[in-house]
Amino acid sequence: MSYIELNNIRKVFRKDDRETLAIDNISLSVDKEELVSILGPSGCGKTTILRMIAGLTDPTSGEVLVDGETVDGPGSDRGMVFQDFALFPWRSVRKNVEFGLEVKGISKKDITERVDRYLNLVGLENFADARVHELSGGMKQRVGIARAMVNGPKVVLMDEPFGALDAQTRNIMQAGLIRILEKTDQTIVFVTHSVDEALYLSDRIVILTKRPAKIKEIIEIPWPRPRDRASPEFTALRKRILTELEKENVMN
Protein backbone atom coordinates (compact mmCIF):
# COMPACT_ATOMS: atom_id res chain seq x y z
CA MET A 1 0.00 0.00 0.00
CA SER A 2 1.52 3.28 -0.99
CA TYR A 3 1.45 6.02 1.62
CA ILE A 4 2.86 8.88 -0.40
CA GLU A 5 2.09 9.04 -4.08
CA LEU A 6 3.42 11.32 -6.81
CA ASN A 7 1.36 11.00 -9.97
CA ASN A 8 2.81 12.33 -13.23
CA ILE A 9 4.40 15.37 -11.63
CA ARG A 10 5.67 18.09 -13.91
CA LYS A 11 7.13 21.40 -12.85
CA VAL A 12 7.83 24.33 -15.12
CA PHE A 13 9.59 27.42 -13.75
CA ARG A 14 8.86 30.64 -15.53
CA LYS A 15 11.15 33.64 -15.37
CA ASP A 16 10.53 36.64 -17.61
CA ASP A 17 9.73 34.97 -20.94
CA ARG A 18 11.80 31.85 -20.41
CA GLU A 19 10.24 28.60 -19.34
CA THR A 20 12.38 25.89 -17.84
CA LEU A 21 11.11 22.35 -17.43
CA ALA A 22 12.51 21.29 -14.06
CA ILE A 23 10.66 18.06 -13.45
CA ASP A 24 9.40 15.93 -16.28
CA ASN A 25 6.67 13.48 -15.43
CA ILE A 26 7.76 11.82 -12.24
CA SER A 27 5.65 9.15 -10.59
CA LEU A 28 6.74 7.58 -7.35
CA SER A 29 5.18 5.86 -4.38
CA VAL A 30 6.56 5.56 -0.88
CA ASP A 31 5.34 3.02 1.64
CA LYS A 32 4.55 3.66 5.25
CA GLU A 33 7.61 3.49 7.55
CA GLU A 34 9.90 3.51 4.55
CA LEU A 35 12.97 5.69 4.14
CA VAL A 36 13.35 6.71 0.52
CA SER A 37 16.31 8.79 -0.65
CA ILE A 38 16.22 10.99 -3.69
CA LEU A 39 19.64 11.20 -5.25
CA GLY A 40 20.67 13.19 -8.27
CA PRO A 41 23.03 15.76 -9.74
CA SER A 42 22.90 19.17 -8.09
CA GLY A 43 20.24 21.51 -9.42
CA CYS A 44 18.17 18.65 -10.82
CA GLY A 45 15.05 19.38 -8.82
CA LYS A 46 15.40 17.08 -5.80
CA THR A 47 14.43 19.83 -3.40
CA THR A 48 11.51 20.89 -5.61
CA ILE A 49 10.05 17.39 -5.33
CA LEU A 50 10.36 17.55 -1.56
CA ARG A 51 8.75 21.00 -1.44
CA MET A 52 5.85 19.72 -3.51
CA ILE A 53 5.20 16.94 -1.00
CA ALA A 54 5.42 19.57 1.76
CA GLY A 55 2.92 21.75 -0.09
CA LEU A 56 5.33 24.69 -0.27
CA THR A 57 5.49 24.51 -4.08
CA ASP A 58 2.67 23.53 -6.43
CA PRO A 59 3.30 21.10 -9.27
CA THR A 60 2.53 22.51 -12.72
CA SER A 61 0.61 19.34 -13.46
CA GLY A 62 0.07 16.05 -11.74
CA GLU A 63 -0.81 15.51 -8.10
CA VAL A 64 0.73 14.54 -4.79
CA LEU A 65 -1.18 12.35 -2.36
CA VAL A 66 -0.27 11.70 1.26
CA ASP A 67 -2.26 9.00 3.03
CA GLY A 68 -4.91 9.19 0.32
CA GLU A 69 -5.37 12.96 0.49
CA THR A 70 -4.30 15.43 -2.18
CA VAL A 71 -1.66 17.85 -0.96
CA ASP A 72 -2.91 21.42 -1.09
CA GLY A 73 -0.62 23.72 0.87
CA PRO A 74 1.65 22.97 3.80
CA GLY A 75 0.48 21.28 6.98
CA SER A 76 1.80 19.81 10.18
CA ASP A 77 1.22 16.24 8.92
CA ARG A 78 4.30 16.73 6.72
CA GLY A 79 7.27 17.86 8.77
CA MET A 80 10.34 19.28 7.10
CA VAL A 81 14.01 19.40 8.05
CA PHE A 82 16.04 22.08 6.26
CA GLN A 83 19.65 22.03 5.10
CA ASP A 84 20.38 25.37 6.80
CA PHE A 85 18.38 24.25 9.89
CA ALA A 86 15.85 27.16 9.68
CA LEU A 87 15.61 27.37 13.46
CA PHE A 88 13.99 30.37 15.11
CA PRO A 89 16.96 32.28 16.58
CA TRP A 90 14.91 34.20 19.16
CA ARG A 91 13.62 30.96 20.69
CA SER A 92 15.48 28.56 22.96
CA VAL A 93 15.98 24.93 21.91
CA ARG A 94 12.88 23.90 23.86
CA LYS A 95 10.82 26.74 22.40
CA ASN A 96 11.87 25.78 18.88
CA VAL A 97 10.69 22.21 19.40
CA GLU A 98 7.48 23.48 20.99
CA PHE A 99 6.53 25.63 17.99
CA GLY A 100 4.31 23.14 16.17
CA LEU A 101 2.41 22.11 19.30
CA GLU A 102 2.06 25.73 20.37
CA VAL A 103 0.37 26.81 17.12
CA LYS A 104 -1.97 23.83 17.44
CA GLY A 105 -3.11 25.19 20.81
CA ILE A 106 -2.13 22.13 22.86
CA SER A 107 -2.09 22.57 26.65
CA LYS A 108 1.15 23.70 28.26
CA LYS A 109 1.51 20.51 30.29
CA ASP A 110 1.11 18.18 27.33
CA ILE A 111 3.55 20.29 25.33
CA THR A 112 6.25 20.03 28.00
CA GLU A 113 5.83 16.27 28.24
CA ARG A 114 6.03 15.69 24.49
CA VAL A 115 8.91 18.12 23.99
CA ASP A 116 10.90 16.45 26.79
CA ARG A 117 10.42 13.09 25.12
CA TYR A 118 11.70 14.33 21.77
CA LEU A 119 14.59 16.27 23.28
CA ASN A 120 15.60 12.99 24.89
CA LEU A 121 15.25 11.18 21.61
CA VAL A 122 17.76 13.48 19.90
CA GLY A 123 19.98 13.67 22.99
CA LEU A 124 19.50 17.36 23.73
CA GLU A 125 17.83 17.08 27.14
CA ASN A 126 20.68 19.05 28.72
CA PHE A 127 20.46 21.84 26.15
CA ALA A 128 16.73 22.56 26.41
CA ASP A 129 17.27 26.14 27.54
CA ALA A 130 20.27 26.88 25.33
CA ARG A 131 19.97 29.47 22.61
CA VAL A 132 20.25 28.35 19.03
CA HIS A 133 23.38 30.35 18.25
CA GLU A 134 25.20 28.64 21.10
CA LEU A 135 24.84 25.20 19.45
CA SER A 136 27.12 23.39 17.01
CA GLY A 137 25.81 22.54 13.53
CA GLY A 138 25.10 18.93 14.46
CA MET A 139 23.15 19.99 17.54
CA LYS A 140 21.19 22.55 15.54
CA GLN A 141 20.04 19.90 13.11
CA ARG A 142 19.05 17.62 15.99
CA VAL A 143 16.78 20.45 17.13
CA GLY A 144 15.45 20.62 13.55
CA ILE A 145 14.69 16.89 13.56
CA ALA A 146 13.02 17.00 16.98
CA ARG A 147 10.97 20.03 15.92
CA ALA A 148 9.73 18.24 12.79
CA MET A 149 8.96 14.96 14.58
CA VAL A 150 7.31 16.25 17.75
CA ASN A 151 4.13 16.98 15.78
CA GLY A 152 3.80 13.27 14.96
CA PRO A 153 3.76 13.88 11.19
CA LYS A 154 2.86 11.22 8.64
CA VAL A 155 6.12 11.90 6.85
CA VAL A 156 9.32 13.79 7.60
CA LEU A 157 10.84 15.46 4.56
CA MET A 158 14.58 15.94 4.91
CA ASP A 159 16.24 18.35 2.51
CA GLU A 160 19.97 17.54 2.56
CA PRO A 161 19.74 17.75 6.35
CA PHE A 162 23.39 16.91 6.96
CA GLY A 163 24.75 18.77 3.92
CA ALA A 164 26.00 21.72 5.96
CA LEU A 165 27.91 19.53 8.44
CA ASP A 166 31.50 18.29 8.38
CA ALA A 167 32.17 14.69 7.35
CA GLN A 168 32.59 13.31 10.84
CA THR A 169 29.49 15.02 12.27
CA ARG A 170 27.57 13.75 9.23
CA ASN A 171 28.41 10.14 10.08
CA ILE A 172 27.43 10.65 13.70
CA MET A 173 24.13 12.24 12.65
CA GLN A 174 23.37 9.42 10.21
CA ALA A 175 23.92 6.82 12.92
CA GLY A 176 21.78 8.94 15.25
CA LEU A 177 18.98 9.09 12.71
CA ILE A 178 19.00 5.29 12.42
CA ARG A 179 18.71 4.96 16.20
CA ILE A 180 15.74 7.34 16.14
CA LEU A 181 14.10 5.29 13.39
CA GLU A 182 14.42 2.12 15.47
CA LYS A 183 12.21 3.79 18.07
CA THR A 184 9.69 5.63 15.91
CA ASP A 185 9.01 3.88 12.56
CA GLN A 186 8.79 7.30 10.90
CA THR A 187 8.21 7.54 7.14
CA ILE A 188 10.98 9.66 5.63
CA VAL A 189 11.73 11.14 2.24
CA PHE A 190 15.38 12.15 2.24
CA VAL A 191 17.07 14.35 -0.34
CA THR A 192 20.84 14.06 -0.60
CA HIS A 193 23.67 14.32 -3.07
CA SER A 194 25.82 11.89 -1.10
CA VAL A 195 25.72 8.32 -2.44
CA ASP A 196 27.31 7.09 0.76
CA GLU A 197 24.62 8.69 2.89
CA ALA A 198 21.80 7.33 0.71
CA LEU A 199 23.24 3.82 0.87
CA TYR A 200 23.77 3.97 4.60
CA LEU A 201 20.23 5.10 5.42
CA SER A 202 17.71 4.15 2.76
CA ASP A 203 15.29 1.33 2.09
CA ARG A 204 15.16 2.53 -1.49
CA ILE A 205 17.18 5.02 -3.50
CA VAL A 206 15.57 7.00 -6.31
CA ILE A 207 18.17 8.22 -8.80
CA LEU A 208 17.18 11.21 -10.90
CA THR A 209 18.54 12.36 -14.23
CA LYS A 210 19.91 15.85 -14.75
CA ARG A 211 17.41 18.59 -15.50
CA PRO A 212 14.67 18.11 -16.58
CA ALA A 213 14.51 15.48 -13.86
CA LYS A 214 13.12 12.06 -14.63
CA ILE A 215 13.50 8.90 -12.59
CA LYS A 216 16.55 7.10 -13.90
CA GLU A 217 16.50 4.12 -11.59
CA ILE A 218 15.10 2.94 -8.28
CA ILE A 219 17.36 0.70 -6.22
CA GLU A 220 16.17 -1.41 -3.30
CA ILE A 221 18.63 -1.75 -0.44
CA PRO A 222 17.71 -4.96 1.40
CA TRP A 223 20.50 -4.90 3.99
CA PRO A 224 19.63 -4.53 7.67
CA ARG A 225 20.75 -1.41 9.55
CA PRO A 226 23.19 -0.34 10.88
CA ARG A 227 25.23 -0.97 7.77
CA ASP A 228 28.93 -1.44 7.29
CA ARG A 229 30.22 1.18 4.85
CA ALA A 230 33.34 -0.91 4.23
CA SER A 231 31.55 -4.15 3.29
CA PRO A 232 32.18 -5.41 -0.29
CA GLU A 233 28.51 -5.18 -1.35
CA PHE A 234 28.25 -1.62 0.02
CA THR A 235 31.33 -0.45 -1.88
CA ALA A 236 30.30 -2.32 -5.03
CA LEU A 237 26.85 -0.70 -5.07
CA ARG A 238 28.32 2.71 -4.28
CA LYS A 239 30.65 2.34 -7.23
CA ARG A 240 27.79 1.37 -9.54
CA ILE A 241 25.64 4.34 -8.46
CA LEU A 242 28.55 6.77 -8.78
CA THR A 243 29.13 5.52 -12.34
CA GLU A 244 25.46 6.09 -13.12
CA LEU A 245 25.55 9.60 -11.65
CA GLU A 246 28.72 10.43 -13.54
CA LYS A 247 26.73 10.01 -16.77
CA GLU A 248 24.34 12.70 -15.48
CA ASN A 249 27.15 15.11 -14.71
CA VAL A 250 25.94 18.53 -15.80
CA MET A 251 29.49 19.53 -16.71
CA ASN A 252 29.59 17.01 -19.62
Next chain:
Amino acid sequence: MFGYTYDAENKWHRFGKLILVTAVSLTTLVYIWWILAIIIDTPAVPTPDLVWAAFNKLFAEGDIQTGLSMWEHMFASLKRFIGGFVLAFVIAVPLGLLIGYSKFLDEFTRPMIEFLKPIAPIAWAPVFIFATTLTLGPILVVFVGIFFPLLYNTIFGVKKIDPNLIDAARTLGANNGQVFYKVMLPCTTPFIMNGMRIGFGIGWMCIVAAEMIAPLGGGLGYFISLQSVLSNWPYVFVGLGVISVLGILTTGLVDYAYRTIAKRMGME
Protein backbone atom coordinates in the same frame (compact mmCIF):
# COMPACT_ATOMS: atom_id res chain seq x y z
CA MET B 1 55.51 51.58 36.35
CA PHE B 2 52.83 51.56 39.05
CA GLY B 3 53.31 47.87 39.87
CA TYR B 4 50.09 47.30 37.96
CA THR B 5 49.59 45.78 34.53
CA TYR B 6 46.51 46.30 32.40
CA ASP B 7 44.79 43.00 31.57
CA ALA B 8 42.45 43.30 28.55
CA GLU B 9 40.74 40.01 29.50
CA ASN B 10 39.71 41.33 32.92
CA LYS B 11 36.23 42.89 32.99
CA TRP B 12 37.12 45.23 35.87
CA HIS B 13 40.33 46.35 34.23
CA ARG B 14 38.43 47.20 31.05
CA PHE B 15 35.76 49.06 33.05
CA GLY B 16 38.37 50.97 35.02
CA LYS B 17 40.18 51.95 31.84
CA LEU B 18 36.91 53.15 30.28
CA ILE B 19 36.14 55.34 33.31
CA LEU B 20 39.65 56.77 33.38
CA VAL B 21 39.75 57.53 29.63
CA THR B 22 36.27 59.10 29.76
CA ALA B 23 37.20 61.29 32.72
CA VAL B 24 40.44 62.48 31.11
CA SER B 25 38.65 63.11 27.80
CA LEU B 26 35.89 65.20 29.39
CA THR B 27 38.36 67.11 31.55
CA THR B 28 40.33 67.92 28.42
CA LEU B 29 37.14 69.19 26.80
CA VAL B 30 36.50 71.50 29.78
CA TYR B 31 40.05 72.88 29.56
CA ILE B 32 39.81 73.46 25.80
CA TRP B 33 36.53 75.30 26.41
CA TRP B 34 38.09 77.32 29.23
CA ILE B 35 41.07 78.38 27.11
CA LEU B 36 38.85 79.19 24.13
CA ALA B 37 36.53 81.24 26.36
CA ILE B 38 39.48 83.31 27.61
CA ILE B 39 40.94 83.76 24.11
CA ILE B 40 37.62 84.63 22.43
CA ASP B 41 36.66 86.84 25.35
CA THR B 42 32.97 87.37 24.65
CA PRO B 43 30.02 87.05 27.05
CA ALA B 44 28.44 84.50 24.66
CA VAL B 45 31.12 81.99 25.63
CA PRO B 46 31.27 82.03 29.44
CA THR B 47 34.03 80.22 31.36
CA PRO B 48 33.20 76.85 33.03
CA ASP B 49 33.18 78.33 36.56
CA LEU B 50 30.37 80.76 35.68
CA VAL B 51 28.39 77.95 34.05
CA TRP B 52 28.87 75.72 37.10
CA ALA B 53 27.42 78.44 39.35
CA ALA B 54 24.49 78.88 36.94
CA PHE B 55 23.98 75.12 36.89
CA ASN B 56 23.58 74.93 40.67
CA LYS B 57 21.21 77.87 40.75
CA LEU B 58 19.02 76.58 37.89
CA PHE B 59 18.53 73.12 39.35
CA ALA B 60 17.84 74.47 42.83
CA GLU B 61 15.70 77.53 42.09
CA GLY B 62 15.08 77.80 38.38
CA ASP B 63 15.02 80.93 36.28
CA ILE B 64 13.03 84.03 37.14
CA GLN B 65 11.58 84.48 33.65
CA THR B 66 9.61 81.22 33.42
CA GLY B 67 9.58 80.36 37.13
CA LEU B 68 10.48 76.80 36.18
CA SER B 69 13.43 74.81 37.52
CA MET B 70 15.74 72.99 35.12
CA TRP B 71 14.02 69.73 36.11
CA GLU B 72 10.71 71.08 34.90
CA HIS B 73 12.21 72.20 31.58
CA MET B 74 13.69 68.74 31.16
CA PHE B 75 10.40 67.00 31.82
CA ALA B 76 8.57 69.35 29.47
CA SER B 77 10.97 68.43 26.65
CA LEU B 78 10.94 64.72 27.51
CA LYS B 79 7.14 64.66 27.57
CA ARG B 80 6.96 66.09 24.05
CA PHE B 81 9.72 63.77 22.89
CA ILE B 82 7.91 60.69 24.21
CA GLY B 83 4.61 61.89 22.72
CA GLY B 84 6.22 62.21 19.28
CA PHE B 85 7.93 58.86 19.65
CA VAL B 86 4.78 56.97 20.69
CA LEU B 87 2.87 58.51 17.79
CA ALA B 88 5.64 57.56 15.34
CA PHE B 89 5.88 54.05 16.77
CA VAL B 90 2.18 53.17 16.55
CA ILE B 91 2.00 54.40 12.96
CA ALA B 92 5.42 53.55 11.47
CA VAL B 93 5.74 49.98 12.76
CA PRO B 94 2.39 48.57 11.55
CA LEU B 95 2.72 50.53 8.31
CA GLY B 96 6.28 49.28 7.79
CA LEU B 97 5.19 45.69 8.38
CA LEU B 98 2.42 46.06 5.80
CA ILE B 99 4.63 47.76 3.22
CA GLY B 100 7.40 45.21 3.69
CA TYR B 101 4.89 42.40 3.29
CA SER B 102 3.05 43.70 0.23
CA LYS B 103 4.98 44.22 -2.97
CA PHE B 104 2.20 46.41 -4.32
CA LEU B 105 2.14 48.71 -1.28
CA ASP B 106 5.92 48.94 -1.42
CA GLU B 107 5.92 50.09 -5.02
CA PHE B 108 2.99 52.42 -4.42
CA THR B 109 4.33 54.16 -1.32
CA ARG B 110 7.99 54.31 -2.33
CA PRO B 111 7.72 57.54 -4.41
CA MET B 112 5.79 59.25 -1.58
CA ILE B 113 8.31 58.20 1.04
CA GLU B 114 11.29 59.13 -1.11
CA PHE B 115 9.77 62.54 -1.77
CA LEU B 116 8.96 63.33 1.88
CA LYS B 117 12.06 61.82 3.47
CA PRO B 118 14.66 64.50 2.52
CA ILE B 119 12.62 67.28 4.15
CA ALA B 120 14.34 68.18 7.42
CA PRO B 121 11.76 67.59 10.18
CA ILE B 122 12.32 71.05 11.65
CA ALA B 123 11.28 72.62 8.31
CA TRP B 124 7.78 71.40 9.09
CA ALA B 125 7.69 73.20 12.44
CA PRO B 126 6.00 76.45 11.28
CA VAL B 127 3.39 74.47 9.33
CA PHE B 128 2.64 72.09 12.20
CA ILE B 129 2.51 74.84 14.80
CA PHE B 130 0.20 76.99 12.74
CA ALA B 131 -1.98 74.09 11.60
CA THR B 132 -2.34 72.59 15.07
CA THR B 133 -1.28 74.25 18.31
CA LEU B 134 1.86 75.32 20.11
CA THR B 135 1.58 72.15 22.19
CA LEU B 136 0.96 69.66 19.40
CA GLY B 137 3.23 71.27 16.79
CA PRO B 138 6.59 70.35 18.40
CA ILE B 139 5.33 66.82 19.07
CA LEU B 140 4.54 66.44 15.38
CA VAL B 141 8.05 67.61 14.47
CA VAL B 142 9.50 64.84 16.66
CA PHE B 143 7.02 62.45 15.07
CA VAL B 144 8.36 63.22 11.60
CA GLY B 145 11.96 62.91 12.82
CA ILE B 146 11.41 59.44 14.24
CA PHE B 147 8.82 58.24 11.72
CA PHE B 148 11.04 57.86 8.65
CA PRO B 149 13.99 55.96 10.13
CA LEU B 150 11.54 53.71 11.96
CA LEU B 151 9.46 53.08 8.84
CA TYR B 152 12.52 52.44 6.68
CA ASN B 153 14.07 49.99 9.09
CA THR B 154 10.81 48.13 9.64
CA ILE B 155 10.29 47.70 5.88
CA PHE B 156 13.91 46.61 5.51
CA GLY B 157 13.51 44.15 8.41
CA VAL B 158 10.48 42.47 6.83
CA LYS B 159 12.35 42.09 3.55
CA LYS B 160 15.33 40.56 5.33
CA ILE B 161 13.27 37.72 6.85
CA ASP B 162 14.76 34.37 5.89
CA PRO B 163 12.04 32.72 3.74
CA ASN B 164 13.12 29.35 5.14
CA LEU B 165 11.84 30.41 8.57
CA ILE B 166 8.41 31.14 7.13
CA ASP B 167 8.44 27.81 5.27
CA ALA B 168 9.48 26.05 8.47
CA ALA B 169 6.62 27.65 10.40
CA ARG B 170 4.12 26.70 7.72
CA THR B 171 5.26 23.06 7.66
CA LEU B 172 4.81 23.10 11.44
CA GLY B 173 1.16 24.01 10.96
CA ALA B 174 1.21 27.79 11.49
CA ASN B 175 -1.55 29.74 9.72
CA ASN B 176 -1.02 33.18 8.18
CA GLY B 177 -1.75 35.03 11.44
CA GLN B 178 0.61 32.81 13.40
CA VAL B 179 3.32 33.23 10.76
CA PHE B 180 2.93 36.98 11.19
CA TYR B 181 2.97 37.08 15.01
CA LYS B 182 5.33 34.23 15.72
CA VAL B 183 7.84 34.57 12.87
CA MET B 184 7.66 37.87 10.99
CA LEU B 185 7.28 40.10 14.03
CA PRO B 186 10.17 38.62 16.06
CA CYS B 187 12.36 38.53 12.93
CA THR B 188 11.73 42.23 12.39
CA THR B 189 12.17 43.30 16.02
CA PRO B 190 15.95 43.94 15.87
CA PHE B 191 15.41 46.11 12.78
CA ILE B 192 12.60 48.03 14.49
CA MET B 193 14.93 48.58 17.44
CA ASN B 194 17.63 49.82 15.07
CA GLY B 195 15.13 52.25 13.56
CA MET B 196 14.31 53.48 17.07
CA ARG B 197 18.00 53.88 17.81
CA ILE B 198 18.47 56.15 14.80
CA GLY B 199 15.09 57.86 15.30
CA PHE B 200 15.83 58.72 18.94
CA GLY B 201 18.93 60.67 17.95
CA ILE B 202 17.07 62.63 15.28
CA GLY B 203 13.93 63.08 17.42
CA TRP B 204 15.91 64.54 20.29
CA MET B 205 17.46 67.15 18.00
CA CYS B 206 14.00 67.90 16.61
CA ILE B 207 12.36 68.60 19.95
CA VAL B 208 14.97 71.15 21.02
CA ALA B 209 14.80 72.89 17.65
CA ALA B 210 10.98 72.88 17.61
CA GLU B 211 10.81 74.35 21.11
CA MET B 212 12.95 77.27 20.01
CA ILE B 213 10.22 78.06 17.49
CA ALA B 214 7.18 77.25 19.65
CA PRO B 215 7.59 78.96 23.01
CA LEU B 216 5.03 77.56 25.39
CA GLY B 217 5.12 75.59 28.59
CA GLY B 218 8.89 75.55 29.03
CA GLY B 219 11.28 73.02 27.57
CA LEU B 220 15.01 73.09 26.90
CA GLY B 221 14.78 74.64 23.44
CA TYR B 222 12.53 77.39 24.73
CA PHE B 223 14.80 77.95 27.71
CA ILE B 224 17.88 78.37 25.51
CA SER B 225 16.22 80.71 23.06
CA LEU B 226 14.78 82.85 25.88
CA GLN B 227 18.01 83.06 27.86
CA SER B 228 20.08 83.91 24.78
CA VAL B 229 17.75 86.80 23.98
CA LEU B 230 18.31 88.00 27.55
CA SER B 231 22.07 87.45 27.17
CA ASN B 232 22.16 85.05 30.14
CA TRP B 233 24.95 83.07 28.49
CA PRO B 234 25.90 80.85 31.43
CA TYR B 235 22.24 79.73 31.52
CA VAL B 236 22.36 78.93 27.80
CA PHE B 237 25.41 76.76 28.34
CA VAL B 238 23.71 74.85 31.16
CA GLY B 239 20.88 74.19 28.70
CA LEU B 240 23.35 72.86 26.11
CA GLY B 241 24.90 70.51 28.67
CA VAL B 242 21.52 69.19 29.79
CA ILE B 243 20.52 68.52 26.15
CA SER B 244 23.65 66.47 25.70
CA VAL B 245 23.21 64.39 28.84
CA LEU B 246 19.51 63.69 28.18
CA GLY B 247 20.32 62.80 24.57
CA ILE B 248 22.97 60.32 25.72
CA LEU B 249 20.51 58.79 28.20
CA THR B 250 17.60 58.42 25.74
CA THR B 251 19.68 57.01 22.87
CA GLY B 252 21.76 54.96 25.30
CA LEU B 253 18.63 53.28 26.65
CA VAL B 254 17.35 52.19 23.25
CA ASP B 255 20.87 51.26 22.17
CA TYR B 256 21.13 48.95 25.17
CA ALA B 257 17.76 47.38 24.38
CA TYR B 258 18.81 46.87 20.77
CA ARG B 259 22.04 45.15 21.70
CA THR B 260 20.33 42.91 24.24
CA ILE B 261 17.80 41.74 21.65
CA ALA B 262 20.40 41.35 18.88
CA LYS B 263 22.55 39.28 21.20
CA ARG B 264 19.64 37.04 22.17
CA MET B 265 19.04 36.39 18.49
CA GLY B 266 22.70 35.61 17.89
CA MET B 267 23.15 38.58 15.57
CA GLU B 268 26.39 39.69 17.17
